[in-house]
Amino acid sequence: MKKNPFLQLGVIALSLLSSASYGQTGTLNISTDSKTTISKHIYGQFAEHLGHGIYGGFWVDKTLPVKKQDRIRLDIVDALKKIKIPNLRWPGGCFADEYHWRDGIGPATERPRMVNTNWGGITEDNSFGTHEFLELCDLLGCEPYIAGNVGSGTVDEMSKWIEYLNSNSTSTVVQLRKKNGHPAPYKVTFWGVGNESWGCGGNMTPEYYTDLFKRYASFAKDYPGGRLKKIASGPNSDDYHWTEVCMKNIPNWMMSGLSLHYYTIPTGNWGKKGSATDFSEKEYFGTMVNCLKMEELVTKHSAIMDKYDPEKKVALVVDEWGVWTDPEPGTNPGFLYQQNSLRDALIAGTTLNIFNNHSDRVRMAALAQTINVLQALILTDKEKMVLTPTYHVFDMYKVHQDAKYLPIKLSVPDYEVDGKKIEAVNASASQDASGKVHISLVNLDPHNTITITTGLSDVKWQTVSGQVLTSANLTDVNTFKDTNKIHLSTFSGAKKDGDKLVVSLPAKSVVTLELK
Known part of the structure; x- marks a missing residue:
């Protein structure tokens, strides 16, 4: 031994x-x-405009025979409240860097339609936007974590979105929020400055991104009661150079967190990832080897962060993690719908143990994704709903939230x-x-x-x-x-x-x- x-x-x-x-x-x-606390925010969730995660998941047709508030599905809300999800990340993912927030406010019938070029090429009607997302968070009793558009958006667009959300001034954009039905500021604090800027968020170099981060972050203003926790778009898996450049070039006072994305691919091959339900013991073993790599990634990225931030003021935010398999046969491959087996539960428990044991640096995370996408907590089919094995792990582990490590x-x-x-x-x-x-x-x-x-x-x-x-x-x-x-x-x-x-x-x- x-x-x-x-x-x-x-x-x-x-x-x-x-x-x-x-x-x-x-x-x-x-x-x-x-003296370390396991932050409740390690147990966060991720809801992207992808497949049936939002539309057909959280946000359903008015005629669906389930209990709803507006079009928010309340049996899902009740299930997620039971496991005390602390935060919800939205609108992406890759979708975040093609999302323009003004398209998702105002009367739903007047909102422009858009094509989701990242996930299936489907047309979205923007009926689920800023107000609907924040109403969902309010029902869930969780904090919103919004990923801002750096890839195709402007500095002014992001700045105005934050003002729309958090300011209580008499400016034109604040008056627009009040006109749209929310007089008080929302006071959103978790703010992602771009997503996967090394890939779908712009295919940038870390040197270019860090300069861009400082520019966007400079105009992401704090308002009373809504001091922003700005989270930089961090590395893909084991790209330690990206972390080094971010920590070296971005002042600690300017960012609260650096993101890390890592998916457990059963085969280790992005082209043919492997089945969610049909696998041998050898394939299971390989999946767990890949899952356990999270320990190495967290340890090595943390060591780099320690060089520039020995007081650990900047959190390592693992805001996309989970097992990613081939989509279920017969489903739209762009919707990333997969079943959830006992193997997924073992992956979830193992990964959360790793995060708990690194809670001095890992203080926020988000499972990808909450409903009907990748390693989901909940699967739905019209009015039917099922809790996955992964959901039950989060139910068991909720006792660690904000507890002494x-x-x-x-x-x-x-x-x-x-x-x-x-x-x-x-x-x-x-x-x-x-x-x-x-x-x-x-x-x-x-x-x-x-x-x-x-x-x-x-x-x-x-x-x-x-x-x-x-x-x-x-x-x-x-x-x-x-x-x-x-x-x-x-x-x-x-x-x-x-x-x-x-x-x-x-x-x-x-x-x-x-x-x-």
Whole structure:
């Protein structure tokens, strides 16, 4: 056994129960010596004008027989409120850099139509615009995160959008907002200055983008009650040069965050990504190897940021992440609709553990995407709705939001396929304001139960309870005919043994425990 390379070290050494009788075994030590908070904004979501994410997802036809406010679908709102999503990123993605905000305000019947050139070439009527998005955020009880148009928009256009949203002056643009039905300023704070400027956002060099960022950011003004948290368009995956240039050229006081985008591609091949539901164990193993690369990316980008920002004032914002497979057969390939299996849940749990364990630098993230697109939380078909396995992971992990991060030290068996190895278990832990300790564990091994013995000598607790998410097969999914095939269950595989915790993790499972 070896030490887990992607979990935070520097924890107290604790005596451990002998594990000789448990077969596949591991150990987990937890320390309460921490001053870091796991920001709730790590659990953010992403809703782009793409496929049926907005239209047919959040925003439905007036005749659809579901409960609605205006055209916002309320069963979706209720489901997302349950998992306490903290922020929602909009309108893109690649769509953001061809979106002109004035097209999406005023009477819906008078709004100009546009062609979504990035995603399917469909015509959009702009009926879902700024006011509708902010009404959605209000219903969800989450903060809006708007990505501004740098690729095809002007400095004045972005500046005026912010004024429209946040100012309470008597200017013409503010009067226009009031005329359109919102007298008070919205006070939006999270603001993306462009998206993927290295690619669909303009195919720029980092040197060019950083100069452009400073220009746009200079005219992105703060208004009372709405001080902007400006987020720079950061690197694609392992483009460490992009991060270096951004951190070197953009003053820390000018940006609150630097974005990072990374998708888990099962095959590692963008041309043929692999199926969401039909894959072998070898393909599953390769997918998890690619998922675990997030640890390397976060570590290396953070190290570069530390050189220029040792006080960690600038957050690493992983505002696009998740598994990206081939679209479901028979669907529009430009809509990026894919099913969501138990494998996706293991990816979600593993990635969130990585973020939690790097919460000193990773303070915001957004899963791509919320509804009907990529690794969605929710799938819909007209009035039907299904919660995916990934949704249930976010439900389990909501206990970590704004909780005290607890450093951990993990030693576990390897999971091996064709002579290649990854660690079978990953984990993260936190302590909430009431003193309850929560531990989330993911067993990536599809065959073996693994017993973890946890040292907790500096944690006072009497009882342990928990939830588990698993299923018979890695390829299992929830469907509109069988909506509850993969669901949360009460976990009974943990027990107190003296001052230690002994946990039997089922194969291919996600478990969250509560100690109190």
